[in-house]
Amino acid sequence: xxxxxxxxxxxxxxxxxxxxxxxxxxxxxxxxxxxxxxxxxxxxxxxxxxxxxxxxxxxxxxxxxxxxxxxxxxxxxxxxxxxxxxxxxxxxxxxxxxxxxxxxxxxxxxxxxxxxxxxxxxxxxxxxxxxxxxxxxxxxxxxxxxxxxxxxxxxxxxxxxxxxxxxxxxxxxxxxxxxxxxxxxxxxxxxxxxxxxxxxxxxxxxxxxxxxxxxxxxxxxxxxxxxxxxxxxxxxxxxxxxxxxxxxxxxxxxxxxxxxxxxxxxxxxxxxxxxxxxxxxxxxxxxxxxxxxxxxxxxxxxxxxxxxxxxxxxxxxxxx
Amino acid sequence: xxxxxxxxxxxxxxxxxxxxxxxxxxxxxxxxxxxxxxxxxxxxxxxxxxxxxxxxxxxxxxxxxxxxxxxxxxxxxxxxxxxxxxxxxxxxxxxxxxxxxxxxxxxxxxxxxxxxxxxxxxxxxxxxxxxxxxxxxxxxxxxxxxxxxxxxxxxxxxxxxxxxxxxxxxxxxxxxxxxxxxxxxxxxxxxxxxxxxxxxxxxxxxxxxxxxxxxxxxxxxxxxxxxxxxxxxxx
Amino acid sequence: xxxxxxxxxxxxxxxxxxxxxxxxxxxxxxxxxxxxxxxxxxxxxxxxxxxxxxxxxxxxxxxxxxxxxxxxxxxxxxxxxxxxxxxxxxxxxxxxxxxxxxxxxxxxxxxxxxxxxxxxxxxxxxxxxxxxxxxxxxxxxxxxxxxxxxxxxxxxxxxxxxxxxxxxxxxxxxxxxxxxxxxxxxxxxxxxxxxxxxxxxxxxxxxxxxxxxxxxxxxxxxxxxxxxxxxxxxxxxxxxxxxxxxxxxxxxxxxxxxxxxxxxxxxxxxxxxxxxxxxxxxxxxxx
Numbered sequence: 001x002x003x004x005x006x007x008x009x010x011x012x013x014x015x016x017x018x019x020x021x022x023x024x025x026x027x028x029x030x031x032x033x034x035x036x037x038x039x040x041x042x043x044x045x046x047x048x049x050x051x052x053x054x055x056x057x058x059x060x061x062x063x064x065x066x067x068x069x070x071x072x073x074x075x076x077x078x079x080x081x082x083x084x085x086x087x088x089x090x091x092x093x094x095x096x097x098x099x100x101x102x103x104x105x106x107x108x109x110x111x112x113x114x115x116x117x118x119x120x121x122x123x124x125x126x127x128x129x130x131x132x133x134x135x136x137x138x139x140x141x142x143x144x145x146x147x148x149x150x151x152x153x154x155x156x157x158x159x160x161x162x163x164x165x166x167x168x169x170x171x172x173x174x175x176x177x178x179x180x181x182x183x184x185x186x187x188x189x190x191x192x193x194x195x196x197x198x199x200x201x202x203x204x205x206x207x208x209x210x211x212x213x214x215x216x217x218x219x220x221x222x223x224x225x226x227x228x229x230x231x232x233x234x235x236x237x238x239x240x241x242x243x244x245x246x247x248x249x250x251x252x253x254x255x256x257x258x259x260x261x262x263x264x265x266x267x268x269x270x271x272x273x274x275x276x277x278x279x280x281x282x283x284x285x286x287x288x289x290x291x292x293x294x295x296x297x298x299x300x301x302x303x304x305x306x307x308x309x310x311x312x313x314x315x316x317x318x319x320x
Numbered sequence: 321x322x323x324x325x326x327x328x329x330x331x332x333x334x335x336x337x338x339x340x341x342x343x344x345x346x347x348x349x350x351x352x353x354x355x356x357x358x359x360x361x362x363x364x365x366x367x368x369x370x371x372x373x374x375x376x377x378x379x380x381x382x383x384x385x386x387x388x389x390x391x392x393x394x395x396x397x398x399x400x401x402x403x404x405x406x407x408x409x410x411x412x413x414x415x416x417x418x419x420x421x422x423x424x425x426x427x428x429x430x431x432x433x434x435x436x437x438x439x440x441x442x443x444x445x446x447x448x449x450x451x452x453x454x455x456x457x458x459x460x461x462x463x464x465x466x467x468x469x470x471x472x473x474x475x476x477x478x479x480x481x482x483x484x485x486x487x488x489x490x491x492x493x494x495x496x497x498x499x500x501x502x503x504x505x506x507x508x509x510x511x512x513x514x515x516x517x518x519x520x521x522x523x524x525x526x527x528x529x530x531x532x533x534x535x536x537x538x539x540x541x542x543x544x545x546x547x548x549x550x551x552x553x554x555x
Numbered sequence: 556x557x558x559x560x561x562x563x564x565x566x567x568x569x570x571x572x573x574x575x576x577x578x579x580x581x582x583x584x585x586x587x588x589x590x591x592x593x594x595x596x597x598x599x600x601x602x603x604x605x606x607x608x609x610x611x612x613x614x615x616x617x618x619x620x621x622x623x624x625x626x627x628x629x630x631x632x633x634x635x636x637x638x639x640x641x642x643x644x645x646x647x648x649x650x651x652x653x654x655x656x657x658x659x660x661x662x663x664x665x666x667x668x669x670x671x672x673x674x675x676x677x678x679x680x681x682x683x684x685x686x687x688x689x690x691x692x693x694x695x696x697x698x699x700x701x702x703x704x705x706x707x708x709x710x711x712x713x714x715x716x717x718x719x720x721x722x723x724x725x726x727x728x729x730x731x732x733x734x735x736x737x738x739x740x741x742x743x744x745x746x747x748x749x750x751x752x753x754x755x756x757x758x759x760x761x762x763x764x765x766x767x768x769x770x771x772x773x774x775x776x777x778x779x780x781x782x783x784x785x786x787x788x789x790x791x792x793x794x795x796x797x798x799x800x801x802x803x804x805x806x807x808x809x810x811x812x813x814x815x816x817x818x819x820x821x822x823x824x825x826x827x828x829x830x831x832x833x834x835x836x837x838x839x840x841x842x
Contacts, residue, residue, distance in 0.1 A: 035818050057815060058815075059812060059815070060818040060821070062818055062821060062822070063763065063766060064766055064767050065753060065757060065761070065764045065766075066568065066572065066767075066768075066771065066805075066808075067808070067812070068757070069564075069568055069571075069757070070564065070568065070805060070808045070809045070812055071812050073560070073561065073564030073568075073809060074561065074564070074809050074812045074813050076560070077560030077561050077563075077564060077809075078813065090666060090668075090759055090761065093668065093758055093759065094757050094758055094759075097683070097684045097757075097758050098684045100683050100684060101683060101684075101685065118671075119671070154664065183663055184660075184662075184663025184664060185659055185660075185663065185664065186660065186663075187663070210664055210665050210666050211663075211664040211665075214664075214665055
């Protein structure tokens with residue numbers, strides 16, 4: 001019988017050895033869904049900016065669903081966690097569901113989940129999404145004669161809500177919008193083809209949704225065939241191959257998240273009032289390889305004049 | 321009317337290399353036949369053809385008027401582990417064997433059935449009386465006897481033994497052979513055994529010596545083999 | 556308190572993953588086929604479950620649909636390796652490879668949320684995490700116990716016999732192929748069950764959620780077997796061994812997370828701990 005209990009007893013015992021030192025002060029948990037450069041940047045920004053005396057403890061689920069549950073259990077079981085910050089939509093959603101009855105302040109960094117959709121008033125988010133106007137302005141800078149862009153967007157509730165805002169912003173700049181909504185990956189191959197894009201369109205614009213962001217190589221084929229631009233709304237898609245994008249720097253997201261959480265813990269703000277905090281600082285990210293090949297002329301020819309100097313003040317993105 | 325085993329002019333070859341070249345014989349019920357011959361003369365192949373595990377390429381093997389290849393007959397080989405399920409108990413092995421043969425009908429193993437089984441197995445060897453014990457824990461001889469016991473409980477077929485004692489030490493081997501013959505005396509079906517050891521001829525009533533895929537000698541054991549015959553069989 | 560909580564956490568996680576480990580145990584220990592396909596059918600079950608619950612809004616119906624899909628996956632992996640046409644490991648890797656696409660087709664995108672789907676039970680609707688986890692674990696436990704009870708009778712004997720000596724089973728006149736296929740279907744349906752119940756609890760189905768599950772299942776099954784005091788191979792024994800192994804695995808996992816091992820060394824540490832447990836218990840067996 002000893003055989004069964006021995007490993008448990010060892011684990012039990014080691015627990016007390018370390019428990020003393022770590023439970024002394026209150027802590028903040030920062031949970032990363034996986035090991036990724038962009039996530040590490042958010043972590044870096046968060047830790048750098050954190051001003052409270054609470055220690056920031058970083059957990060990493062390493063991309064495994066079973067680890068996430070264990071991490072949330074560990075946080076829930078350990079005393080002294082004053083607040084929990086999670087990165088990304090799915091992780092934040094799971095944490096919001098998990099801590100529903102425990103009334104711990106939750107912060108979703110780089111997430112866009114409203115407290116009402118998960119019924120958890122303790123949740124607030126730092127949204128790293130960009131207003132459509134900033135994206136359109138960048139396009140206008142690069143291609144001054146732009147008259148129409150094509151928006152490819154996933155057919156889900158959250159993304160559909162953004163279409164009217166996008167169209168409104170485009171209208172104020174005198175740009176027409178062709179909207180293509182896609183249900184699924186197969187739908188994408190059928191609906192987004194060189195012939196389905198309007199002839200006078202200057203660029204395909206994608207926003208931050210799983211579906212389109214995961215299909216950048218396919219979108220690149222279409223835009224290269226037509227000689228138009230692929231513009232995205234975050235840094236990650238530019239790393240994947242989008243020509244340029246307007247977005248929020250991951251580091252900055254971490255910084256703002258730390259500020260919001262600090263205010264909530266010091267009770268100068270209430271989570272439900274913060275809701276979804278939009279980021280204010282935006283940067284333009286450029287695929288450096290593409291930029292260089294445009295200068296040397298080895299890139300696929302565009303069918304209109306562009307002003308590459310419009311991107312000169314943007315921050316280039318090196319492929320990882 | 322029982323016709324016994326009728327083997328008619330059978331042939332068999334592996335990759336165009338003929339092993340059995342036209343063999344015919346009859347065996348009546350109650351006869352105990354030993355098949356002898358040197359290594360590779362085709363004795364094991366002949367037994368497989370008789371049991372129906374392999375189909376002859378020419379000729380036919382009939383037992384009581386039915387082709388054996390249509391209804392294969394199990395045989396007791398030298399490696400009993402092939403015919404038992406090692407990590408199961410004796411009772412579970414019996415269940416698997418007898419369920420397949422419809423010896424256990426719906427309703428499963430009743431206590432009466434288990435009692436009879438225990439009595440029967442105990443009469444073969446005391447170690448087999450413990451139905452819950454694992455087959456793995458039995459010795460080589462006990463496993464052979466257990467397998468023999470299973471074969472004997474199957475109705476109306478021949479008892480085929482393929483060197484079933486040869487992997488055992490002399491003492492266990494003798495015990496297994498004696499038990500086999502004890503049971504065989506009450507049997508009204510043919511018994512065929514393939515053997516390496518000429519000493520085993522004492523258990524048989526008739527022997528068939530093979531050489532080069534054909535029958536070299538076929539006669540009752542009452543006429544013992546002469547020294548010259550032994551030399552020419554094993555040359 | 557903290558230790559008790561992590562023990563509770565480990566046990567509830569263990570019951571969530573128990574069908575997966577038991578399924579792998581059936582194919583690995585009883586059928587003697589190294590079948591990694593539960594890694595794929597886990598996700599398949601999750602995807603079909605998520606899609607079905609979004610359409611029908613019926614938890615139990617979706618659960619059955621997910622399990623059926625898993626069973627189908629098992630049938631396919633058996634057909635691939637039937638008559639030694641393909642090495643069993645290759646066949647299951649092939650299935651995982653193909654299922655990635657199949658799962659994407661069903662999901663339509665890499666990740667779908669099932670929102671506030673609930674588990675109806677006794678006229679109440681449970682939406683929150685803790686009660687869903689409790690009910691999910693209990694449902695897994697009930698299904699596993701029922702299955703174990705069924706297999707502990709004479710039916711399960713045939714499954715074990717086919718794994719142990721399929722040549723004899725054929726000679727005796729059993730259809731050993733059908734029995735082996737049934738076994739693989741069962742093991743994959745169980746993996747799908749684990750996937751489906753995980754989905755309802757965490758609230759989404761993801762194309763990558765099966766990552767590392769074959770490892771967890773096989774390791775915990777073997778760790779459970781090596782630390783369990785009972786040696787005879789029975790279905791109840793297998794169930795207990797798997798739950799024991801999983802509990803230990805998740806307990807250690809939560810300890811490692813508690814000590815906050817850096818991600819770089821996390822899996823290394825976990826691996827070494829598991830190796831030490833496996834080795835230590837082997838030594839004791841020899842004595």
